Amino acid sequence: MTTLPLEVNGRAWLVEVEDRASLLDCLRDVLGLHGTHAGCEHGVCGTCTILLDGAPVRACLMLAAQADGHAITTIEGVAPRPGEMSLVQDAFCETHGLQCGYCTPGMVLTAEALLAANPAPSRAEIIAAISGNLCRCTGYGQIVEAIQLAAERRRGANIPAVETAP
Amino acid sequence: MKPVPFEYRRAGSVAEACAWRAEDPEAVLIAGGQTLMPMLAMRLVRPTRVIDIARIPDLDAIRVAADHVLLGATTRQAAAERSRIVAKEVPLLARALPWIGHPPTRRRGTIGGSIANADPAAEIPLVAVALGAEIMIAGAADGTASLPAAAFFLAPMVTALPAGAMVTGLRFPRPARRRFGTGFAEIARRHGDFALAAAAVTLMLDEAGAIDMISVAIGGAAPVPTRLDLAALIGTRPTEDAIAAALAAALAPLEMMADGHASGAYRRRAAARLARAAIAEARSEAAGREGTDDHAAS
Ligand code: FES
Ligand code: FES
Numbered sequence: 001m002t003t004l005p006l007e008v009n010g011r012a013w014l015v016e017v018e019d020r021a022s023l024l025d026c027l028r029d030v031l032g033l034h035g036t037h038a039g040c041e042h043g044v045c046g047t048c049t050i051l052l053d054g055a056p057v058r059a060c061l062m063l064a065a066q067a068d069g070h071a072i073t074t075i076e077g078v079a080p081r082p083g084e085m086s087l088v089q090d091a092f093c094e095t096h097g098l099q100c101g102y103c104t105p106g107m108v109l110t111a112e113a114l115l116a117a118n119p120a121p122s123r124a125e126i127i128a129a130i131s132g133n134l135c136r137c138t139g140y141g142q143i144v145e146a147i148q149l150a151a152e153r154r155r156g157a158n159i160p161a162v163e164t165a166p
Numbered sequence: 167m168k169p170v171p172f173e174y175r176r177a178g179s180v181a182e183a184c185a186w187r188a189e190d191p192e193a194v195l196i197a198g199g200q201t202l203m204p205m206l207a208m209r210l211v212r213p214t215r216v217i218d219i220a221r222i223p224d225l226d227a228i229r230v231a232a233d234h235v236l237l238g239a240t241t242r243q244a245a246a247e248r249s250r251i252v253a254k255e256v257p258l259l260a261r262a263l264p265w266i267g268h269p270p271t272r273r274r275g276t277i278g279g280s281i282a283n284a285d286p287a288a289e290i291p292l293v294a295v296a297l298g299a300e301i302m303i304a305g306a307a308d309g310t311a312s313l314p315a316a317a318f319f320l321a322p323m324v325t326a327l328p329a330g331a332m333v334t335g336l337r338f339p340r341p342a343r344r345r346f347g348t349g350f351a352e353i354a355r356r357h358g359d360f361a362l363a364a365a366a367v368t369l370m371l372d373e374a375g376a377i378d379m380i381s382v383a384i385g386g387a388a389p390v391p392t393r394l395d396l397a398a399l400i401g402t403r404p405t406e407d408a409i410a411a412a413l414a415a416a417l418a419p420l421e422m423m424a425d426g427h428a429s430g431a432y433r434r435r436a437a438a439r440l441a442r443a444a445i446a447e448a449r450s451e452a453a454g455r456e457g458t459d460d461h462a463a464s
Contacts, residue, residue, distance in 0.1 A: 002174065019174035019216070022203065041167040042204035049270060055244075056270040061203040063196070065174040066218060110270075131358060132268025 004068050008033070009077030017064045024048045026064035027074060035075035035105050039134075046133035049106035050074050056110045058132075075105035078112055087157070088112050088150040097146030099137035106133045111147045119155055121147070169206035176218040180334055183219050184305030188330050190215045195332060197240045200267065200275035201283045220276075225334060230255060236302070238335045239278025243290075244269070246277055256338045258297060258348035258368050262289040265350070268358045278333040284390075286322045286423065287360040289352070290336075291315070292385030295393055296366035299338045306331040319390035322423075345378075346370045347452030349444030352386070353436055355427070361386035362428045363436035367444040371452045376403045382413075382441050387433040388420050394441070409445055413438045 006013045008031060015030045024041070027033045027050070039047035041060045048059040051073035078086040088111045091097065098104040107130060114121055114129040121129070126147045127140075135143060177183035187193045193215035196202050205211040219225065225240040228251050235255045237246060246252050247263040266272055266280070266289050280290040281301055294301065294315035302312045306328040318326050327333065352364035364387075369380040377399050385391045394416035399409065417438055422430035 018171070020169045020172050020206075022207075025168075042207045043200065043271065046268075046270065052273070055273050057273050058270050060207070061200055061271070062274060063174060063199065063203075063216070063218075065176075066196075066199070066220065129269065132270050 002065050004065060006031075006064075006067055006072065007070070008072045009074060010071075015064070019063070019065055021064045022060050023050070023062045023064045023067050023072075024059035026067075027059060027072075030064075033074050033076050037102055037105055039102065044134070045103070045106075046110075047103050047106045049109050049133060051109055051113055054113060054116065056106075056113050056132075073109065073112075075109060078108065086112065087153050087159075088115065088147070091150035091153065092143070092146040095142045095146040095149055097138060097142045103133055103135040103137075107135065107143055111150060114147070115151055115154055119151060119159075121151060123148070167207040170209060170212045172213050173215045174218065175215060177222055179222055180219075180225070180304045180332065183217050183222065184330060184332060186215065186217050187305075187332070193217055195219050195282075197279050198242065198275040199279075200271045201279065201285070219332070225278075228252065230340075234300075234337045234339050236335050236337050237277045239276060239281075239302075239333050241277045243267075243272040243275045243277060243280070247272060255340050256293075256297070257341075258350060258366055259290070259293045259338065261348060261350040262293045262366060265289050265352050265354075265357070265361070265364070277336055281318075281336060282325065282327065282333045284319050284323050284325045285360070286319075286389055286391065287362075287364070287386035288391075289361070289364065289366075289385065291319055292364055292366050292383055292391040293350075294336060294338075295319070295385075295391040296368055296381050296383035297338050298381065299336050301333060302335040302337055303327060303331045304334045312337070315391075316393060322389050341368075342370075344455050345372075345452055346455070347448035347450070349447030349449075349451070351440040351444040351447070353440060360427075363387045363433050363440055365437060365441040365444040367441065367448040369445070369448045369452060371449070374403075375453060376401055377449075380445075382416075382445065384417075384437040384441060387422050387437040389423055392420060406442070409442055410438065413441050 003016050017026045027036045037047040039045035043061045049056045050059045052070050126144050194213040196216050196218050197220045220240050225238040227238040229236045253260045280288050299315045300312040301318050349367040352361045354361050364385040367382045370378040372378045383393045396412050398412050422433045424430040
């Protein structure tokens, strides 16, 4: 077991995890953040995507023990306030960008990172960004639409592009 | 899916990582973990100790010297992809990097990890062979400090890395003249899947446009990334047909992998087609450059 300081959604935690625990298992089982979904658990599906210092990575492909010193964002961290949704989450609802919802946390976080870095992504850039995230329901069309809609609204709201980690 | 229980240790130096590994024959190194983590999850690897080298100072660095560019082993693939130095000095690598996995895996995956893992379909080993890179190592009992890429990859996932040694970086020769070009082509089921075949090319043209130097390596097809013998093209301005004939002759003696994804015959054919496309790309790039020297200006 290791005791580990982690920064998740802007809060500092001290977690106790087995050395072999993936960051995914730590988030779900130790911190109770079940929004980070466990799909394949070996790096294929992307549903476990989190943001590590602002960039999407697969939480099943790193050890929890490797995550200290990084800022981690999970789907629980994107809404501005309890009971509200982020602009990207809203756009996913409105365009029917989710059906079963299994891929959705990973898709939303990937979109959040894309739009933070690139307020006006082309369709090709959107597709490249979500290329590592599988969705077995929507056929991707509405997900691309959702990200386009969110981008448009973000621009309309004059949200400045934030400096994401390189 | 859970790995077997193991002890995690974070190394502060290359010497420490090597010493910890020497203590425990069942220890493995982790950096980006983009291949090791799935293998751990599926229990294909059952280590007693996992030694994290990702935060060793100095291993995550891209440095330019007079005649080479050094990429430290733990340089993230995404960092190399964005590097101006790589774009300018190792353009073939810059071309190949976007083919690796997906943005989230490149964000964590490292240059050295791909080399040490030696997947026959991997892009970085292919580029290393095409460019004649040196694989820098530490901890070898006999003091070996580097191995040429062409001698490093022995079989799928098997390398010539001496027991107890670790990969510390990859040294690419800087292009010697301006009249060079590079090309990269790959086919996979979907972008980011393992390559069924890939080709990496670097070449130089002389003043008259004849091929002065050419290096073509194929990946995903033979059991290791393999440089093709294309000496017949040197000094010529070959037609498409001449290139196709030279490639066919060079590929004929090579053993190809065959599996559920593609037959050996398919891989040989695909490798030839991809090599042709990559040569054409490299040639037109070289033809568009001024013939002047050198790094003096850079
Ligand atoms: S659960 Fe991590 S990629 Fe599938
Ligand atoms: S909504 Fe079901 S997997 Fe994407």
